[in-house]
Amino acid sequence: MEEKLAIYGGSPIRKNYLSYGKQKIDEDDIEEIIKVLKSDYLTTGPVVYEFEEKISKYVNSKYAVSFSSGTAALHAACYVAGIRSGDEVITSPITFAASANCILYCNAIPVFADINSETYNIDPEDIEKKITRNTKAIIPVDFTGQSVDLDAIKEIARKNKLIVIEDAAHAIGTKYKDKCIGSISDMTVFSFHPVKTITTGEGGMVTTNNEEFYKKLILFRTHGITKEKDLLISQDEGPWYYEQIDLGYNYRITDIQCGLGISQLNKINDFIKIRKELVKIYNEELSKIDGIIIQKEELFSDTSRHLYIIKLELEKFKVGRKEIFEALLAENIGVNVHYLPVYLHPYYKNLGYNKGLCPRAEELYKAMITLPLHISMTKEDISDVTNALKKVLNYYRK
Numbered sequence: 563m564e565e566k567l568a569i570y571g572g573s574p575i576r577k578n579y580l581s582y583g584k585q586k587i588d589e590d591d592i593e594e595i596i597k598v599l600k601s602d603y604l605t606t607g608p609v610v611y612e613f614e615e616k617i618s619k620y621v622n623s624k625y626a627v628s629f630s631s632g633t634a635a636l637h638a639a640c641y642v643a644g645i646r647s648g649d650e651v652i653t654s655p656i657t658f659a660a661s662a663n664c665i666l667y668c669n670a671i672p673v674f675a676d677i678n679s680e681t682y683n684i685d686p687e688d689i690e691k692k693i694t695r696n697t698k699a700i701i702p703v704d705f706t707g708q709s710v711d712l713d714a715i716k717e718i719a720r721k722n723k724l725i726v727i728e729d730a731a732h733a734i735g736t737k738y739k740d741k742c743i744g745s746i747s748d749m750t751v752f753s754f755h756p757v758k759t760i761t762t763g764e765g766g767m768v769t770t771n772n773e774e775f776y777k778k779l780i781l782f783r784t785h786g787i788t789k790e791k792d793l794l795i796s797q798d799e800g801p802w803y804y805e806q807i808d809l810g811y812n813y814r815i816t817d818i819q820c821g822l823g824i825s826q827l828n829k830i831n832d833f834i835k836i837r838k839e840l841v842k843i844y845n846e847e848l849s850k851i852d853g854i855i856i857q858k859e860e861l862f863s864d865t866s867r868h869l870y871i872i873k874l875e876l877e878k879f880k881v882g883r884k885e886i887f888e889a890l891l892a893e894n895i896g897v898n899v900h901y902l903p904v905y906l907h908p909y910y911k912n913l914g915y916n917k918g919l920c921p922r923a924e925e926l927y928k929a930m931i932t933l934p935l936h937i938s939m940t941k942e943d944i945s946d947v948t949n950a951l952k953k954v955l956n957y958y959r960k
């Protein structure tokens with residue numbers, strides 16, 4: 563206890579708390595929301611379709627379908643891909659639980675492939691090792707915003723007749739070999755949670771170039787109900803007539819949210835530029851601190867970074883990650899950890915998943931810390947983070 567008090571006892575590096583991530587809302591955003599509130603539509607109206615069109619144009623996909631959350635979008639993508647009971651779907655363990663939960667929603671089986679220990683993205687070689695005759699799809703995750711090796715993954719999918727559902731919740735604005743994320747995989751899922759590059763409050767999107775997937779996605783988010791004459795099973799009884807032709811959900815987003823989304827999308831290039839500048843400063847400053855490993859950058863990825871993660875060389879310190887994490891919080895640096903490997907959550911353990919399944923993911927988890935990264939940050943904020951790291955790591959250094 564005395565050792566902790568020694569570092570906590572002095573004045574913290576910062577007077578105010580620096581959060582690890584947050585939205586930036588300006589007057590333009592507020593005006594767009596007010597405009598919707600004064601309109602005839604609040605839920606699914608013209609602004610939803612406008613937002614979808616703008617996202618589709620931005621990522622260069624043929625179609626875009628919005629949802630109430632990124633999780634709902636993942637669920638929809640799995641369902642329309644035909645994932646059902648007994649199917650296996652391969653995904654990464656270093657991700658938010660939704661990347662695997664969406665597989666369970668379809669009564670299918672998540673299979674976890676290990677990560678590359680330097681880039682932290684899913685390892686294509688391990689994907690191949692995990693394929694069985696029951697494998698239906700791959701859900702690679704563009705972790706921290708860095709694109710996965712899509713050529714390698716698509717080739718694996720082609721050889722094994724699998725569908726690729728790219729979880730790009732972190733990666734809107736990222737490019738893979740000059741192609742926009744959202745235009746490459748069979749389906750790509752984005753999230754617009756407040757800590758992401760742009761926000762709608764809550765919300766998600768699936769982009770695709772497949773017309774059949776597009777039509778099924780539309781149905782899935784609206785209870786499986788349609789008014790489209792070419793989809794009706796029975797005789798059309800009039801302009802009012804609609805039918806439920808499949809089992810779907812109420813996964814609709816609102817015009818209010820999409821008004822905010824359009825305003826945010828108008829500024830996305832500026833947001834990405836700021837994020838890239840902050841990441842560059844982080845890389846330069848943290849490379850000077852002994853005991854920190856920086857996430858290796860994928861050469862094929864022009865990355866819009868959502869998270870900034872470091873790995874601690876714990877053998878160089880007297881304490882573990884927990885003590886270092888708590889000391890940084892005491893300096894008012896809003897650190898976080900992304901993520902506990904999904905299969906180590908109690909729910910997944912109860913399903914029969916065991917420790918040791920993905921050794922590289924587990925090794926990373928023990929030593930990783932997420933540093934603050936959002937567009938309201940300044941160079942001075944970065945200095946506070948790096949100075950706090952120097953202070954804490956030097957104190958605990960062997």
